[in-house]
Amino acid sequence: AQSVTQLGSHVSVSEGALVLLRCNYSSSVPPYLFWYVQYPNQGLQLLLKYTTGATLVKGINGFEAEFKKSETSFHLTKPSAHMSDAAEYFCAVSDLRGNEKLTFGTGTRLTIIP
């Protein structure tokens, strides 16, 4: 069975500071990994995904994440936080068995301090 752990349900950073949101996964097969963002009262939007190939993945809005198999991690980073980054962030894992099932982490609420 797959699972995702997001360390820190709430993260606060100052505007302009580094954003680091942590995600660790558990999967018995090579995983596909995703980060989604949810703005208040909206649905989820894909930030980036890792499938195969290059382990450093760049996404929208200046975010990137690195797949580290040895650490079973897929942490999300952004060099300089912007006020508009305030949202809920979800890490998710899927597998290659083709049933398209996404297992989500519990989410991390990112607050940006002016």
Place this chain on the structure above:
Amino acid sequence: DTAVSQTPKYLVTQMGNDKSIKCEQNLGHDTMYWYKQDSKKFLKIMFSYNNKELIINETVPNRFSPKSPDKAHLNLHINSLELGDSAVYFCASSPRLAGGPTEQFFGPGTRLTVL
């Protein structure tokens, strides 16, 4: 606009009632999903349909019955509503491509409140 749409956006009802939530996607995707997001923001898949065929059913009470009249629509009917059904329900869709899971596109959500 091309998107995943859900109706209604808000649904307030009494315990014991039966209600439906509708979902439509005009992205041409083959696969559609229903997710439940609880008050702690935890998001869990309920059902998945591929081209009108049920492919994922995640131990959901049989009071919940999805219906897919065609591959662009996936509706969720809930019988005998309970307080614990209060949540935000998201519909999503994705294309079915060779090579594994792809991006899922989410609707705006339906906030269900059971009184």
